[in-house]
Amino acid sequence: MSGIIELLTAAKSPPHIAAALELLQFQSTPEGRVCSLSETEQQRFLRWCDDRQLTLMLSHVAKTRLPGWLRDSIAAKADRYELRFERIKRELFQIVAALNGANLPFLMLKGLSHSPALTPDPRLRAQGDIDLWLPESSIEKGRRILSNLGYVSLLGAKSRHLPPMTRQSNWKWRGDLYDPEMPISVELHYELWSERTEYIRAPGLDQFWDRSVPREFDGHSIQVLCDEDLLGFAALHVLLHLLHGELPLQRAWEIARFLDIHVADEVFWRRWRRSHPAALRQLEVCIFRLVAAWFGCRWREDFDSDVQSLPFMARSWLDKCPLKPVEREWKANKSEVSLHLALINNPLYEICVLLRRLVPISLPFFVDEGASRPQWRMRLARFRRQLPLFVRRFVLHAVTFLPTLFNGLCWFWTRISQAHRP
Template identity: 25%
Template sequence: MSSRFVFADLPAEDRLLLLCARIDLSAGEREALAQLTCEPLAWDTALSGAIRQGVTVLLYHHLRTLGAAAIVPAAVLERLAQMHQVVQLQVMRQRFEATRLLGALHAADVPVMPLKGLALRESIYPDPALRPSGDIDLLVRAEHVRQAESALQALGYLPDETYHPRAWYRPANSHHLVPYRLPGRDVQVEVHWDLAPPEVHLPADVEGIWTRAVAGQLAGRPVWLLAPEDLLLHLTLHASLLSRFLTRLHHLVDVAETTRHYAQQLDWGRLAERARRWDGQRYLYLILRVADELLSMPEVRQALADLRPTGFDEALVTAVRQRVLAMARLEPHEWTTDYLMTYALAQTAGEKLRVLWQAMFPSRERMAQLYDLPSESRRLAGYYLVRPFQLLGRYGRHVAFLTLAKRPHFP
């Protein structure tokens, strides 16, 4: 069973971030936040934690609404204000470019579906600046990919081949085109034809997604929006499997706010069936459980019993919850520990072997990052030879424990 979670037992800095990790505060939450800001707080620790968790704008929003300027150190408040201003400018640039791009795609008769940040901040978040995003993600049908690419090029976008050459981005390797950047604007666009890369073997029903999509508008342009069940399932998968369990608070905020927004529309039975078809039920249940424990989601509690997969190990909830909280204090770390979480959730021997292979032999670009070498260095070949032995020494006992005892146990 998962260990009992007690909010009051957390460090004050963690409680501060969790209280602010939402769009709106209830009267009780507002009072709790006011009391918490009067406690001795390591504000520098809270600030660095908010940065790592991706919730600086929400922290600033609630502190400013609370009128905490007299309590929060001036340097911390100034830093938060600066980051908020940067996000506002970034959002303005992205919205302007999204308007241009969506207009061009509409003129070319290309149906388009915004994904992740762009879609959420227009439909879920009342203030777009509360939901920063690094790029613009768009889903188009496979037969329209080249038309969408031509539209990008006509608007002045250039392919970013930092990680792979343009020709590498094809269905055998990727689920989107080469990223495109607009020189001088710091805007990146990814055009997707699927929701997940082929390496994760996620049987998402893309044609069904288009069939169920809802007509809408974004920046005054016609778009298609994910049906609520598809949106929530995609967000939980993105927070777990697709991010290799680098799950941070901002992922859970998206899940919680989407659930609250569509509380009266979500068909939980339909969602459970779709999750089973996508082989994503364990990820859906796990992320909803963790989000409920950390951010309080009474909207999901009645449905959780029906969503729970057969044989689900409750200790995974504790492991992921602790991992999310630890992200506030961890420097960016090696992905292999995240592969362990994916390995624990893999259900077949084939899935487990794929996870191990990806951990031992990542892409050349990732190897260059891990070993601080240029991606063209010949020395990388030697590191590919020694890496399996390095990982065996460092994580072998954890993999053995997961394989033989079938219980989550992480370093």
């Protein structure tokens, strides 16, 4: 039995979560927990894997260690996603042709670019949108090109990219995460990390553009990140989700897979150290440390020096709380706030982040918000879908408000005590 499974058992994790994580381990043999689950627990297992974008890769990691009905259900989902995957590629190549025709430089992020370095097959990672990185000076021109292709902006703009864009349609949500007809959104990024929003420095990201390389995808040449920067961006992306209280397990597993496969690749890691500044490596190894704890991938000893260079409070959190983000799946907590505060090192910004996480106000948008329906119907549909999310989030934030506030005050007290030590 692997270390994390023992810890999850001690933490009284639901059986379906322990069974899923057992299948994702790199250095241990699964004990068949999935097959020992009751039928109800197996259904919970599949729903949980759907929500964590793990389902499509289950056949790859589990091989034949799945009940027959689960294998059939996963195969049916994979067949539907295959149709969606082909649609994503068609729309991607159409956009690529339009941007190239306008002589507009861009890089493709995520999606197809993650295979084979991070995932053995792009069909194993559920892709919901197309992500492209453009120079900030060209971002508006890129938006106009997409508009000419029939894309319209959705609500829900965030830092780092323009509001997602999608083509109008009459598609309606039917509860199927693998619906081949689900609209495909496009995000045009003008930066890879927002220091203004997260209050954490990630130096050296501008050089990612200069080190980009062309790759062929079904006969189409597209510029993508080189492998060391692909790993760095993937780690930052997982860190971003983690600091916002989310758990992108499939994306985290990809990083663990890369670390496990390349643990002895000295040439790669020399390039990685040479091209990534120390402050950037520190952020990356935070995620390396977590995925090693979650998935049992192999660990390079020279990462220890990067971990030791982290602020004391960040090291302490990684030592004591690596499973807290996973534990949040059945026991509400906002432990990641302490890690966020530890990486900021500015009291005013730390207070801003603490207050933001205590009383968040944002809700997610959905890809059918660009559907060609009357405005009142679109608003009603959005309200109906957001209401359960709002209720769940309200309960989560109500339950965690006082513990998070208390932990935040303790964090500031410890920080002050550390600062006054001789």
